[in-house]
Amino acid sequence: MSDARTRADCRYCGSTRLAAFLSLGQHPPSNSFLRVEQVASERRYPLDVYVCQDCWLTQLLDVVPPELIFDDYVYLASSSKALKTHYATLAAHATERFALRAGDVVADIGCNDGILLHGYALPGLVRVGVEPSKVAQHAVASGLDVVNAFFSPEAAQQIVGRFGAAKVVTATNVFAHVDDIGRFTDGLPPLLAPEGVCIVEAPYLIDLIDQTLFDTIYHEHLCYLSLTPMAPFLARHGLDVFDVVRVPFGASGPAIRVFMQRRGGPWPVEPSVAGMLKDEAAWGVSRLERYQDYARQVEAVKTKTLELLHALRRSGKRVGGYGAPAKGNTLLNYLGATRELIECIAETNPLKQRTLTPGSHIPVVSEEEFLERMPECALLLSWNYLDFFLKQSEYIRRGGRFLVPLPAPRMVP
Numbered sequence: 001m002s003d004a005r006t007r008a009d010c011r012y013c014g015s016t017r018l019a020a021f022l023s024l025g026q027h028p029p030s031n032s033f034l035r036v037e038q039v040a041s042e043r044r045y046p047l048d049v050y051v052c053q054d055c056w057l058t059q060l061l062d063v064v065p066p067e068l069i070f071d072d073y074v075y076l077a078s079s080s081k082a083l084k085t086h087y088a089t090l091a092a093h094a095t096e097r098f099a100l101r102a103g104d105v106v107a108d109i110g111c112n113d114g115i116l117l118h119g120y121a122l123p124g125l126v127r128v129g130v131e132p133s134k135v136a137q138h139a140v141a142s143g144l145d146v147v148n149a150f151f152s153p154e155a156a157q158q159i160v161g162r163f164g165a166a167k168v169v170t171a172t173n174v175f176a177h178v179d180d181i182g183r184f185t186d187g188l189p190p191l192l193a194p195e196g197v198c199i200v201e202a203p204y205l206i207d208l209i210d211q212t213l214f215d216t217i218y219h220e221h222l223c224y225l226s227l228t229p230m231a232p233f234l235a236r237h238g239l240d241v242f243d244v245v246r247v248p249f250g251a252s253g254p255a256i257r258v259f260m261q262r263r264g265g266p267w268p269v270e271p272s273v274a275g276m277l278k279d280e281a282a283w284g285v286s287r288l289e290r291y292q293d294y295a296r297q298v299e300a301v302k303t304k305t306l307e308l309l310h311a312l313r314r315s316g317k318r319v320g321g322y323g324a325p326a327k328g329n330t331l332l333n334y335l336g337a338t339r340e341l342i343e344c345i346a347e348t349n350p351l352k353q354r355t356l357t358p359g360s361h362i363p364v365v366s367e368e369e370f371l372e373r374m375p376e377c378a379l380l381l382s383w384n385y386l387d388f389f390l391k392q393s394e395y396i397r398r399g400g401r402f403l404v405p406l407p408a409p410r411m412v413p
């Protein structure tokens with residue numbers, strides 16, 4: 001098994017002036033739910049967050065080998081109705097704004113099960129996906145052309161050779177996942193038609209910090225993006241940013257959507273680009289203290305959450321967990337939670353049921369089993385769906401309560 005490696009330089013600019021500002025401890029890959037017999041061989045890696053003091057890219061330097069993360073990847077994006085709608089809206093926007101017509105090539109990098117490509121309503125588009133994990137089979141089975149590889153200049157060449165250059169390339173929730181992002185980005189200009197556009201969507205650093213969303217920090221997410229480091233990085237790789245928008249809902253919470261074209265492309269540069277750079281400067285994106293303050297915020301959430309959990313246990317209450325998303329494992333492992341504190345976790349995805357959570361080794365059970373056990377309180381790991389669960393969940397209807405950890409720890413109802 002290959003080991004993790006630790007970078008010494010910034011992914012975007014190569015600088016070695018990297019400041020560690022947040023250490024979340026030692027964590028296994030957050031999607032590696034385990035069977036009992038796998039516990040002994042579980043590996044942990046540091047989850048420390050750095051910021052480059054030259055270009056101000058926030059990033060992890062410890063890189064877990066991608067095959068450890070992606071070989072057993074079980075996440076099917078299309079299982080989320082909300083995500084389907086989100087990507088269909090993006091596809092409709094691209095279709096109209098960039099005047100797509102039948103016969104045009106659209107490509108999606110990190111296409112998962114084809115969720116975004118199936119979001120294009122226009123008939124006759126040539127839809128091509130790139131997906132390194134086994135999930136690619138689902139995209140192929142749904143009728144898409146898929147390159148089953150990590151994206152690279154070679155993969156770009158293969159697509160252009162077989163289908164032609166792309167009018168629209170999307171890369172949602174993948175741009176921040178790639179260690180050698182320079183090589184990845186070098187594949188984009190040759191993939192694009194002269195008037196082609198690439199749209200990157202990724203969680204936005206400013207929201208991550210302002211809302212203390214530290215649970216989205218895990219080994220898959222190598223970078224936490226803002227426009228300040230991105231714009232010059234892209235320019236060095238032959239791409240100019242011409243528009244940027246904040247989207248309140250992305251695959252991993254609030255995101256930015258960055259529109260780019262080949263250098264000298266036809267699309268006018270919108271005022272949003274200078275506007276966002278100005279806002280980020282005013283926010284403090286290039287001040288180290290801004291990041292150090294964040295670390296104190298995160299620490300305070302931990303202290304408060306543990307206080308609430310221990311108070312519940314001291315008063316004789318049993319505590320469970322609700323939802324087992326990957327990000328929940330960052331929270332559980334950062335809290336140092338074990339099954340003595342949290343007896344089991346309810347999860348609807350059958351692939352995760354009857355496994356143990358990575359690192360904390362808490363049993364994942366079905367909703368039905370959770371209701372039979374009926375702990376008095378549940379740490380809500382899928383806290384972003386709080387409103388939905390308050391209205392819909394049988395657990396709450398039967399008198400259960402949630403401990404909602406983020407953005408500020410509290411009991412509901």
Ligand SMILES: [Zn+2]
Nearest residue numbers: 010013052055
């Ligand atoms: Zn840098």
